[in-house]
Amino acid sequence: MDVTIVDRGPAAGGTSAAGEGNLLVSDKGPGAELELAKYSLDLWRSLVGSLEDELGSAFAPVEYDPKGGVVAASSASDAEALFRFAEAQRGVGVDARTLSVAEALALEPELSPAIAAAVFYPHDAQVQPAVASEALLASARAAGTRVLTGTAITGALRDSGGRLIGVTTTNGSISADDVVVAAGPWSGDVARLLGGVLHVGPRKGLLLVTTRMAHRVLHKVYDTSYVGAVQSDSSALQTSSVIESTAAGTVLIGSSRQDVGFDDRIDVAVLRAIAANAIRLMPFLADAMVMRAYGGFRPFSRDHLPIIGPDLDVPGLWYATGHEGAGIGLAPATAELLTALLLGEPTSIAVEAFLPGRASLVGTA
Amino acid sequence: MTEVLVIGSGPAGLAAACAARALGRRVVLLDASDYVGGQYWRHLPPERPARREAVLHHGWSRFQAMSQALERDPLCEIVTSAHVWAIDAGRVHVMVGEADGAGREARTYAAAAVVFATGAFDRALPIPGWDLPGVFTAGGAQALAKGERVAVGQRVVVAGSGPFLLPVASSLVQAGSTVVGVYEASHLAHLARQWTARPWQLLATPAKLLELAHYASVHVKNRIPYATGRAVTAIHGGQRVESVTISAIDETWRPIPGGDVVVAADAVCLGHGFTPRVELPIAAGCRLDARRFVQVDEHQRTSVAAFYAAGEITGIGGVDLSLSEGTIAGHMAAGGHLEDRALRDARARRDALRSFAERLERAHRIGENWTDWLSDETIVCRCEEVSVGRLRSVAETSRSSGLRSLKLQSRAGLGACQGRMCGRSVETILAAAAPGGHLIDESTTDRRPIATPIRLAELAFGNDKSVEK
Numbered sequence A: 001m002d003v004t005i006v007d008r009g010p011a012a013g014g015t016s017a018a019g020e021g022n023l024l025v026s027d028k029g030p031g032a033e034l035e036l037a038k039y040s041l042d043l044w045r046s047l048v049g050s051l052e053d054e055l056g057s058a059f060a061p062v063e064y065d066p067k068g069g070v071v072a073a074s075s076a077s078d079a080e081a082l083f084r085f086a087e088a089q090r091g092v093g094v095d096a097r098t099l100s101v102a103e104a105l106a107l108e109p110e111l112s113p114a115i116a117a118a119v120f121y122p123h124d125a126q127v128q129p130a131v132a133s134e135a136l137l138a139s140a141r142a143a144g145t146r147v148l149t150g151t152a153i154t155g156a157l158r159d160s161g162g163r164l165i166g167v168t169t170t171n172g173s174i175s176a177d178d179v180v181v182a183a184g185p186w187s188g189d190v191a192r193l194l195g196g197v198l199h200v201g202p203r204k205g206l207l208l209v210t211t212r213m214a215h216r217v218l219h220k221v222y223d224t225s226y227v228g229a230v231q232s233d234s235s236a237l238q239t240s241s242v243i244e245s246t247a248a249g250t251v252l253i254g255s256s257r258q259d260v261g262f263d264d265r266i267d268v269a270v271l272r273a274i275a276a277n278a279i280r281l282m283p284f285l286a287d288a289m290v291m292r293a294y295g296g297f298r299p300f301s302r303d304h305l306p307i308i309g310p311d312l313d314v315p316g317l318w319y320a321t322g323h324e325g326a327g328i329g330l331a332p333a334t335a336e337l338l339t340a341l342l343l344g345e346p347t348s349i350a351v352e353a354f355l356p357g358r359a360s361l362v363g364t365a
Numbered sequence B: 001m002t003e004v005l006v007i008g009s010g011p012a013g014l015a016a017a018c019a020a021r022a023l024g025r026r027v028v029l030l031d032a033s034d035y036v037g038g039q040y041w042r043h044l045p046p047e048r049p050a051r052r053e054a055v056l057h058h059g060w061s062r063f064q065a066m067s068q069a070l071e072r073d074p075l076c077e078i079v080t081s082a083h084v085w086a087i088d089a090g091r092v093h094v095m096v097g098e099a100d101g102a103g104r105e106a107r108t109y110a111a112a113a114v115v116f117a118t119g120a121f122d123r124a125l126p127i128p129g130w131d132l133p134g135v136f137t138a139g140g141a142q143a144l145a146k147g148e149r150v151a152v153g154q155r156v157v158v159a160g161s162g163p164f165l166l167p168v169a170s171s172l173v174q175a176g177s178t179v180v181g182v183y184e185a186s187h188l189a190h191l192a193r194q195w196t197a198r199p200w201q202l203l204a205t206p207a208k209l210l211e212l213a214h215y216a217s218v219h220v221k222n223r224i225p226y227a228t229g230r231a232v233t234a235i236h237g238g239q240r241v242e243s244v245t246i247s248a249i250d251e252t253w254r255p256i257p258g259g260d261v262v263v264a265a266d267a268v269c270l271g272h273g274f275t276p277r278v279e280l281p282i283a284a285g286c287r288l289d290a291r292r293f294v295q296v297d298e299h300q301r302t303s304v305a306a307f308y309a310a311g312e313i314t315g316i317g318g319v320d321l322s323l324s325e326g327t328i329a330g331h332m333a334a335g336g337h338l339e340d341r342a343l344r345d346a347r348a349r350r351d352a353l354r355s356f357a358e359r360l361e362r363a364h365r366i367g368e369n370w371t372d373w374l375s376d377e378t379i380v381c382r383c384e385e386v387s388v389g390r391l392r393s394v395a396e397t398s399r400s401s402g403l404r405s406l407k408l409q410s411r412a413g414l415g416a417c418q419g420r421m422c423g424r425s426v427e428t429i430l431a432a433a434a435p436g437g438h439l440i441d442e443s444t445t446d447r448r449p450i451a452t453p454i455r456l457a458e459l460a461f462g463n464d465k466s467v468e469k
């Protein structure tokens, strides 16, 4: 296929440079998204190797680290819920290992001894999301993809019959047989410019970054509220702990979920809640110095599942968006599904749950 | 409640606090350092007074009058060691106590009006060898000389651009150093053009002229060589500074072939203009102007209602300009009017000094070809040890024109100082290496929502119970 990528900003300047790069199975219960995640994590594993081979050592490291994740429950009842969740995940082939408090502390010594229990997910991994995006783009470029940055989509290009045959941009028009909207939390706006209807909203998330320290956070560490938050519909502020160290030695502490439109101001009350949760989970962090707060807007759909496939009404218009807090992890599988759909080939895993025309997206106002 | 909250107690902040008190408002004056006075009136702590303080500081009596009046005033609360670390929804969040000490106290203020007077710090361009011990920013060296009476070296080279190189050299001399020379990168002809393009404007700023004359005379007395069109383009040494290369440069700051000499020195003070401390205004939503200082109108109002700005965060112009701007900002923040008699002097002085300041700035502008001094090995971001070569390589391999992505790829500016030292140099080097020669994202290295580092526990448990309503 002959491909052109258009972005109004630079590459990797949207949500993909404003979050963490967790590649997780741990936070997903049995269902379509977990299947997508399992598949996508497999793809990531082989992808990082081939990207490194292709791009060479001068390219910034993608920092792929299959370090595994530890989810800790803070009360007996949370532990029970976590164990049930893990049990169900094991039923569909996720490696989820139930740990006693002692086992959890042996694996992750700085965890609070006050936790009730934990589950270890060896397949959870991470990448540096902005670098990973740039690496994918560089590889696409090498394969002949044209990349037009600093170029915003302004509308549709149509033939005399009104059929979509490309886009107009701030730098002229581009004709195309197919147009894929992958504009993150702005996807709804871009879809509208092209005659489609797509409900994707921004869900704000904030993170804290500490100064460098000796590595004391060995895996990804989360509390169980993360499991609840991802699947929640509530628009009120939620915070749940996600703690991880980066290759540089800083620790990233997340995160919040808040529906406040595109308001990018930092809210101190949110930072306080994130900090308090993190200290509860890993008390040594109390003395860590926070040097930065940042965040972005997760692109979310009504049913919190990605939207991958053709628009119901506009021939030639496609979507690959709505991944909310998992768009880095789910990226390679999304690309594969979309490519198969574009080519009319069978998909390697079931795609029905992600199609734009699914019942949970259409109908309700 | 606090009626006027002033952040920063340099000349601008002190003047703002005095003006707001003159209109009867309750004032809180916050400063991160242990004493009021800011960059200019840096002095020994009161328990170690120096007899010669007045000699070392211009306008010392003005400083004493302002600070003593505020200290005696029950309706002005001065809080030193007060680190303002965030602003949100009009609330000012502060940690009070030693920067890395335990037991800092969290406070949150809600004020009817806020005056930003956080000043600027001097910039040092990354020069090969600038990471050797013995290299200081001009401001850092001056602070040691004035505030600690410590000389940074015995044979000191002062280099960079701007009129403040002269006072730095004279502070060094007073602290006991031998100043090998002051090397001003701008050309004399260029300086002369800007300084005397409108001679009548200089007449409006006689105080500045006197000050410059004073520094010139100190120079003459101490026989400090002063050269223009010269730059320190490399610093040499094993364990610490041993010598520097001084190059003749053209008007774009490109070295002229054959114009290098090597001079022995054990310390170097660099000052290539200033970087304003704008993170708090940015967090409050205030717009910056094209030069990336806080944009203010005639009333010293920022683009956000109830937020004012004064002093060097709005432009570089020296103490007198900072004082006049502070007076106007404090008066307006306190609900005064621009036409009030109390502002007559301050307005006239501000307007005259501003055009003087604009000329200074033009005269001492950084030449675009300073990057010719760099080698691929030169470290730009010292916190993360990122070299010029690394910056160029990430730009080349990714062909990215996004600052955020390039920073994340190279790690430049992501360390402990969050790009305060290197940010603008990183931007320049990356822009030159990016496709088309420029960066296209809106982000800059100035955005730092957390203005000073804070311990996680302070963040978690410094709840808002101390909010003044």
Ligand SMILES: Cc1cc2nc3c(=O)[nH]c(=O)nc-3n(C[C@H](O)[C@H](O)[C@H](O)COP(=O)(O)OP(=O)(O)OC[C@H]3O[C@@H](n4cnc5c(N)ncnc54)[C@H](O)[C@@H]3O)c2cc1C
Binding pocket: A006, A007, A008, A009, A010, A011, A012, A013, A014, A015, A016, A017, A018, A019, A020, A021, A022, A023, A151, A152, A153, A154, A182, A183, A184, A185, A186, A190, A204, A205, A206, A207, A254, A255, A295, A296, A297, A298, A299, A320, A321, A322, A323, A324, A325, A326, A327, A328, A329, A330
């Ligand atoms: C705090 C936080 C933490 C996160 N943590 C994780 C995590 O650990 N793991 C994970 O997998 N995911 C995580 N995510 C989610 C993940 O970052 C997103 O799902 C993902 O980045 C979305 O990628 P995208 O390509 O769809 O959108 P984006 O990266 O936002 O890209 C969309 C692009 O569209 C462009 N665009 C918009 N409008 C136009 C227009 N009119 N014309 C042209 N271009 C346009 C934008 O400039 C932008 O570059 C997190 C998100 C946040 C905010």
Ligand SMILES: Cc1cc2nc3c(=O)[nH]c(=O)nc-3n(C[C@H](O)[C@H](O)[C@H](O)COP(=O)(O)OP(=O)(O)OC[C@H]3O[C@@H](n4cnc5c(N)ncnc54)[C@H](O)[C@@H]3O)c2cc1C
Binding pocket: B007, B008, B009, B010, B011, B012, B013, B030, B031, B032, B033, B037, B038, B039, B040, B041, B082, B083, B084, B085, B117, B118, B119, B120, B121, B122, B138, B139, B140, B142, B164, B165, B167, B168, B211, B277, B280, B310, B311, B312, B313, B317, B318, B319, B320, B322, B451, B452
């Ligand atoms: C090396 C050097 C030499 C100079 N020589 C001269 C000279 O000879 N003549 C002349 O006219 N001018 C000179 N100047 C300029 C003069 O120092 C400035 O014009 C003046 O100090 C600016 O005043 P200000 O109030 O704007 O800022 P500053 O004096 O810089 O004061 C800002 C204050 O804000 C505080 N602050 C900043 N951030 C925070 C925060 N987050 N929380 C709490 N407090 C904060 C700082 O601690 C500081 O005290 C010189 C400057 C330098 C660097």
